[in-house]
Amino acid sequence: MATEKLDIMQTIKDGVQYGLKNFFPLLLMVILYVVTVWIPYLNVGTTIGLYKAIIQIGRGETIDPTSIFSGENFKNLSGFFLLLGLLYIGTVVATIFMFIPGIVMGVAWSFAVYFFIDKKVSPLKSLQLSYDSTYGNKWRIFFTEFLCAFLVGLVCGILAAIPKVGPVLAGVAVILCCAIVVAVEGVMYDFFSKKANEILNKKNETPAGPAAPVVEAEVDEVVDTVRTEA
Numbered sequence: 001m002a003t004e005k006l007d008i009m010q011t012i013k014d015g016v017q018y019g020l021k022n023f024f025p026l027l028l029m030v031i032l033y034v035v036t037v038w039i040p041y042l043n044v045g046t047t048i049g050l051y052k053a054i055i056q057i058g059r060g061e062t063i064d065p066t067s068i069f070s071g072e073n074f075k076n077l078s079g080f081f082l083l084l085g086l087l088y089i090g091t092v093v094a095t096i097f098m099f100i101p102g103i104v105m106g107v108a109w110s111f112a113v114y115f116f117i118d119k120k121v122s123p124l125k126s127l128q129l130s131y132d133s134t135y136g137n138k139w140r141i142f143f144t145e146f147l148c149a150f151l152v153g154l155v156c157g158i159l160a161a162i163p164k165v166g167p168v169l170a171g172v173a174v175i176l177c178c179a180i181v182v183a184v185e186g187v188m189y190d191f192f193s194k195k196a197n198e199i200l201n202k203k204n205e206t207p208a209g210p211a212a213p214v215v216e217a218e219v220d221e222v223v224d225t226v227r228t229e230a
Contacts, residue, residue, distance in 0.1 A: 051113055130192075
């Protein structure tokens with residue numbers, strides 16, 4: 001079966017729509033995050049809250065800025081840190097092998113944190129889901145992110161060149177564009193989240209093999225033999 005491809009232009013189009021829709025809630029959420037980021041332990045939960053907000057934005061939902069303080073964000077912090085450690089170590093090791101593998105693995109694992117939070121799977125499972133669901137789309141992810149960065153730089157550069165009001169307009173554009181870029185990330189995750197659901201459903205539908213009954217039969221046979229010889 002052919003791999004379904006990420007529609008780059010539609011992804012950016014949806015990102016613009018969802019980013020503008022959530023601009024003010026997202027701006028308030030970021031302000032709350034910056035104000036409290038210096039508080040130990042709380043900053044971990046608010047960071048996870050930001051990831052959850054991106055997931056919601058990508059689905060076209062309107063976010064609640066205060067949701068970054070939800071108690072749900074503080075569950076399974078050990079798994080969250082373990083995942084970050086695996087991501088860092090794996091990417092660094094891949095980068096050592098002539099740099100390009102590091103970029104490939106960085107793209108392949110770019111949605112692992114979202115899968116960990118959204119699907120509530122283990123750190124290793126979230127890495128595998130991210131790798132499997134992005135199969136055949138890695139260059140499209142890279143190009144989408146590159147195109148977003150290029151367009152942001154182009155728009156802000158043009159506005160900044162306007163005499164007197166240029167810097168102000170460029171500053172406003174940067175804030176708007178950040179919301180759009182975040183939304184594009186969410187839209188991409190939503191696309192690969194659906195592919196991950198298909199992967200998980202296929203694995204759940206796979207019937208269990210006869211290994212367990214065979215092993216149990218062999219154990220019973222050994223026990224009977226021992227009893228007879230005794």
